[in-house]
């Protein structure tokens with residue numbers, strides 16, 4: 001009766017949790033549930049407190065749980081501020097200090113914005129409809145936000161298909177109809193975007209296509225009425241109010257064309273075959289505008305070629321800063337421009353790295369975080385643009401989510417390093433006086449000896465410098481030889497780095513070296529590096545990976561006869577590609593894999609990736625789609641492979657894994673396919689905890705079996 005029946009179908013049942021041995025010791029799978037994640041720090045306007053989201057796994061219930069916690073910047077124990085019975089996250093303080101707002105799914109309210117009162121004792125979270133959410137002037141008297149002014153079109157209540165499951169209903173443009181509404185529960189598809197990795201299948205429209213341009217609204221604090229200040233056929237994006245409350249800056253179509261015209265033009269261009277002159281040219285789809293905060297006619301601030309984002313006012317209200325990217329293949333820069341107009345100033349010059357999270361502080365400084373290869377740092381831009389930005393907080397770690405007090409004196413951020421899961425830190429805004437404010441992971445850190453990694457760089461094809469890391473096995477002893485597994489990241493435009501990572505720790509704990517690198521194509525090294533693999537996937541980036549393997553295999557403590565490879569998504573493509581090109585690995589694991597780019601193009605929710613990277617659609621460039629598809633060379637594979645795939649992965653759908661599995665089976669190559677239910681492309685990151693940990697266990701077992709000879 002137990003057996004298959006004992007496996008729960010969903011995350012509802014509670015299960016007993018086995019106690020773990022005291023440390024110091026190697027990580028065991030159960031430790032995964034103990035690691036706490038800290039995110040979304042928010043410094044109070046007076047700089048005295050920091051609120052944050054704290055997320056833990058609830059092992060017995062196979063779920064994660066998030067709460068809002070608060071800690072004094074002066075130090076002391078962090079306190080939980082939201083109820084353990086509900087999910088709460090992403091806190092933010094009202095500028096007047098009266099409320100701590102946060103997102104929550106608790107029942108009995110409208111929308112998901114809730115607040116804790118700070119100006120009087122109050123036990124329960126409340127909703128405050130008279131306190132608007134949006135961009136506020138310095139005095140915090142009102143907020144500006146964007147919303148559609150017209151309601152979404154409703155399907156008539158008399159629609160004969162209303163009783164059907166949403167995906168089964170015949171979409172608006174459909175020619176066919178169910179023989180009987182009650183007898184068809186399949187999926188009827190007419191539109192291109194009918195599935196999405198996160199949300200799953202997306203029902204088609206039951207009404208004609210309409211446009212609902214985003215308008216500017218303002219709402220005063222203490223008043224629930226919302227005043228619409230624009231009424232246009234184009235959308236307003238990224239709206240920000242000037243510090244004095246008189247103006248609103250926003251981003252909109254460069255010619256203020258209606259959303260319908262801009263969308264229809266984009267749709268028809270997207271149908272054309274790749275054309276070098278047209279598709280590689282700089283485009284000006286959007287520009288920056290300013291409008292009176294009570295409405296009127298907008299004025300264009302600048303005609304700037306490229307895409308603008310992260311619009312921010314200077315504290316004196318005379319200038320605007322934005323992050324601009326001239327074309328997709330060029331690095332993003334921070335620019336400032338006078339509100340009166342004129343040429344924007346590039347503050348980063350030809351600095352190699354790209355900004356994110358920019359703030360223009362009330363002290364006048366522009367600060368931002370940036371990935372510097374595999375680490376990240378907090379930096380201050382030179383407002384003249386003459387010198388490279390100054391690193392304020394850095395080191396071999398990853399910083400995220402910088403948040404400042406109103407005076408621009410204090411900054412809080414989360415940080416993680418190779419052997420330290422995320423915690424909250426605070427420093428003076430100039431980077432001095434840093435202190436760690438939380439130790440949520442104290443107990444697990446005391447029990448588990450997390451493995452550290454040595455960073456190295458090496459020269460690869462074309463003299464390109466590549467960054468890599470080698471993580472030592474748990475219990476490493478000089479003079480002994482250990483197996484090694486190389487990890488290959490996805491994207492391909494993402495990166496590994498200087499942060500605690502469950503996957504690396506999982507294998508290092510089994511007594512293996514873990515090698516990871518950022519081959520060309522990775523993000524974090526500037527756009528030239530990121531896009532240097534365009535049309536050449538699996539070529540020089542493969543060489544970059546294999547050169548790292550050569551370097552490590554030559555070490556006296558690495559057993560080059562016991563090497564493995566693993567990777568997910570683009571890394572899944574690369575592991576199958578490797579399997580067709582070399583037999584030097586004793587075992588490979590391929591995760592959320594891609595083995596045929598033409599199949600992937602048709603089945604994935606992200607065709608734009610290869611349309612750009614492979615210079616067109618499969619029928620525009622079929623030879624490239626074929627040449628770069630591992631399935632074309634599957635007859636060369638000799639290496640045992642573990643394939644891990646999620647049933648609801650719409651990014652890298654199951655077909656690639658199925659054909660790989662069948663091809664290896666037919667050739668007698670050892671292969672296992674593990675298919676995870678109720679999970680999508682993000683199983684290894686945000687999947688159900690029991691399934692996620694099960695996957696980590698399979699990787700341990702696979703490599704232990706083939707590389708160590710134990711299971």
Ligand SMILES: CC(=O)N[C@@H](C)C(=O)N[C@@H](C)C(=O)O
Pocket residue numbers: 489490491492494568569570571592606609651652681
């Ligand atoms: C853009 C994108 O989703 N690419 C996928 C093929 C991919 O490689 N994703 C990475 C980020 C992953 O690890 O899932």
